[in-house]
Amino acid sequence: MSDLTLRQIEKSFGRTKVLHGIDLDIRSGEFVSLLGASGCGKTTLLRIIAGLESVSGGSVSIAGRDVTELPPEKRDIAMMFQSYALLPHLTVAENVRFPLRMRRRGSREEQVAQVEKALETVQLGHLGDRMIRQLSGGQQQRVALARAIVSGPQVLLLDEPLSNLDARLREEMQVELMEIHNQLGLTTIFVTHDQEEALSLSDRVVLLNNGRIEQQGSPHAIYSAPETGFASSFLGAANLLPVAVEDGPVARLADGQELALRDEETQRGDRMLLLRQEDLKIVPATTAGALRARVAIRVYLGARYRYMLDLAGQRISLTAPNSVHVEPGEDVDLTIAPDRIRLLAR
């Protein structure tokens, strides 16, 4: 059964249209990421689901009930804000209890027990009596998470919840979010601009571009089989080169070099060649079937080098282990396994 249904959601701010007919069905218990660059409409879509923003067209249903016209307090949702939006005049425990009190869930004792449980879940059981301003950023983030899950909402909405944390804490919280999701099984919608976060956390990634769904699917599907140039470049560092697919079958690059393709590649004509940097290998020069490129820039990353290469008039990038030494200005050969080659529409 679908827990959340969006039908033809449209939204305009003045004359600017930010959402163009979004259709989305989210299963009960699913973890869905809305991924996109800033300004793609992902936060607006989340705010529409929450009821903080009205729609210009279309409908929102939660658990089979049309909630399009309902204010946020009448929808069974919880939202975690990017800025956490904790109430500074209340203690940690009072903040977490707030949604239970306002929604009149159970007796005082039951509420207190639930608050304790939620704080335990985010490992803050000992800080219930603190005021919000006495907490670190990471702790505030956990309080916000506890407050969002405490009422067991029908839909949990997370608006870039990890973006204000430093890298180490972010990784920690990602793991914790996954654990909490597995434990509670809440239907979760997670807004992020970080493709890695989206890929590692979700059951399904919905990629938004200019107010439209560009592509959606499992993290694996969307990463390994991007359907558009935008999808491929947004998900992982990908190199895109214009090619002409000819009989052979081969892909002919702008400078005439050829790359052998698998036999089942039957479509001919102008395409986009997608080379993921982790699939490219630097091999000794003059290897048969390799692509010739020239090293432009080398960046030392410790365990690896990042190379910027000129290939067929385009700048591409790849990383290589630090056992491979090529100097800027040198020519190198690149190979890629035929089954890792992807061709997209131009």
Place this chain on the structure above:
Amino acid sequence: MTDRREAWLFLVPGLALLVLGFVLPILRMLVLSVLGPDGLTLQQFARFFQDGYYPSILWRTVRMSLVITAITAAIGFPLAYITSRVGPRLRLWLIVMVILPLMTSVVVRTFGWMVLLGRSGPLATTLRDMGLVGRSFSLMHTEAAIVLGMVQVLLPFMVLSMLGVLSRLDPRLEEAARTMGCSFLQTIRRVVLPLAMPGVVAGSLLVFTLSASSFITPSLLGGARIEVLAGSIYKSVTQTLDWNFAAAQSVILFLGLALVLIPYLRLGARHG
């Protein structure tokens, strides 16, 4: 050390003004209030509390100031909240509307109220035509008239004090409250009001002290019958020329205000 000395130098003009313009006059007033023909005396204070007349004026002053403060806060809060939440253009107009009355003299505005509230004014005429009040009805020379006039005079101070705090309040907090099950009014009560408390306290302090010490509007709208302490002080200074008694009344007003203000300040400190 040098920057410390510079900091002190920076303070000198302000300190000098404070001492010359505030501390010395207050001390002078204190001295005057206890100075009799034969040295120090509390005679003036005894005279104030001799019978019920002056204490009743003091009580009226405090009581009316509290009512004025409460009404101003009740009207000012929604106005300030709306002003802080509308778009920048509309906000500018609302602020101009709030400030505009400050640019005309209090006397002029009070005369306006005298016309409106008088026996042949539009209010009394309308009520009389509707048969709700008798022929001699007039709001002039009543406490209600004073409250009405003072609320209008003091509203800008309340609104501006609240506006400062309210516009710094993160609107995300209100949105978060809505997603946690608060209706609009519950959000105001549970989130906005507690967090706006410093502004409410500051505005109330300002309005309370200003209304307790004002005498133009009360004396014009209240007339001779409804006297307030500031008016009584004015009379002692200008009509009976009894400066010692005037000083004693001022000290009492000062202490009366302090008695009300100290708990209020505590309230503000707790929320701030």
